[in-house]
Amino acid sequence: MEKEKILQIQNKLIARFPDAHCELDFKTPYQLLVATILSAQCTDVRVNKVTDELFRVADTPEAILALGEDTLREYIKTCGLGNSKAKNIISMSRDLVEKYNSEVPNDHAKLKALAGVGQKTANVVMSNAFDYPAFAVDTHVQRVSNRIGIAKSENVTGTEKQLMAAFDKNIWTRMHHTLIFHGRNICHARKPDCENCPIEDLCEKNGMK
Ligand code: SF4
Numbered sequence: 001m002e003k004e005k006i007l008q009i010q011n012k013l014i015a016r017f018p019d020a021h022c023e024l025d026f027k028t029p030y031q032l033l034v035a036t037i038l039s040a041q042c043t044d045v046r047v048n049k050v051t052d053e054l055f056r057v058a059d060t061p062e063a064i065l066a067l068g069e070d071t072l073r074e075y076i077k078t079c080g081l082g083n084s085k086a087k088n089i090i091s092m093s094r095d096l097v098e099k100y101n102s103e104v105p106n107d108h109a110k111l112k113a114l115a116g117v118g119q120k121t122a123n124v125v126m127s128n129a130f131d132y133p134a135f136a137v138d139t140h141v142q143r144v145s146n147r148i149g150i151a152k153s154e155n156v157t158g159t160e161k162q163l164m165a166a167f168d169k170n171i172w173t174r175m176h177h178t179l180i181f182h183g184r185n186i187c188h189a190r191k192p193d194c195e196n197c198p199i200e201d202l203c204e205k206n207g208m209k
Contacts, residue, residue, distance in 0.1 A: 001149050005202055006166050009148060012198045013178045017185075020177035022128045025051060029104035029129035030096070031059055034089055036124045037116045042079040050079055061093035061102050088116025106130045120156070127173040135163045135172040140183030147187060149204030 014020075023044040026032035031051065038047045054075045058067045067075075073086040092114040096102055104125065105111060111122040123136035137145075137156040141163070145151040151162040167175050186193045192208070194200050 001166070001204070003166075006150055009150065009199050009202050010167065010171065010175065010178075012202070013182055014174070016198045017178050017181040020174070020181040022124070022177065024048065026129075028059070029106075029125060030061060031055060032129045033092070033104055033111075033114075033117070033121070033125050034059075034064070036121045037089055037092070038076055038079045038085060040085070041081060046079055050076055061096040064089060064093045065097065085116065091115035092117065104129065106132070108132075108134075119160070123160075123176075127176065131173075133169045133172045134176075135160055135167075136176050137163070138180065139189075140180045141176060143189060144179050144183040144187045147192070147203065147206050147208065148199065149206055152206070 022032075024032065024035040024039060025048045026035055034054075035047050035051050038050060054072075057075075058064045058072075064072060069086050069090045072089060073082045076082055076085055076089075079085065095114055096104065100110070106126075108122050108126055111117050111125055112119065117125075120136045120138055123134035126132040127134040127136065135141075137160045142156055142159055145159055145163055146153065150166050151159040153159045153162060163175070164172065183189075186197050194203075194205070197203065
């Protein structure tokens with residue numbers, strides 16, 4: 001897609017969703033890391049309910065380790081995948097204590113080496129906790145950007161590279177949130193609301209009947 005068209009899409013979506021932001025509640029990088037791990041296959045609303053309870057009793061690596069895997073699993077089980085998420089959060093917290101003085105590293109590669117942390121989670125933490133430019137591709141960003149035609153890739157790695165090339169670096173984090181808001185509110189997975197879409201005239205509607 002031509003740069004000029006992408007710029008129009010950017011401006012129209014930002015005008016429609018000027019307040020697009022991270023919807024996970026967090027006060028520290030560690031809280032965001034835990035919340036993002038919990039958000040796999042779970043809504044942000046559910047994660048916020050769970051972390052509201054969990055962080056009252058434990059919101060540092062040491063406190064989570066003291067809580068233990070079994071108790072942690074009880075707190076987080078309504079997010080789904082309770083067994084693997086509890087294991088990963090315990091393992092990740094142990095690594096933070098042993099290798100990073102209980103701090104979340106401000107380093108993409110180090111984040112990705114932690115249990116339960118993939119490319120998307122590392123990008124979310126780098127951009128939202130450390131203001132580092134990154135373009136996290138979740139299910140909404142993957143679907144919406146390919147439908148519109150800003151990206152053309154069946155996998156998130158390809159989509160991430162194409163989105164980073166399409167948009168200026170200083171707007172990656174903002175566009176990540178904007179595309180998520182667009183996907184949640186207008187360009188729904190099953191029934192996109194094209195009639196009320198601000199970029200209807202610019203969208204390629206790829207993969208749609
Ligand atoms: S026109 Fe339809 S498919 Fe295209 S971005 Fe808007 S809602 Fe999504």
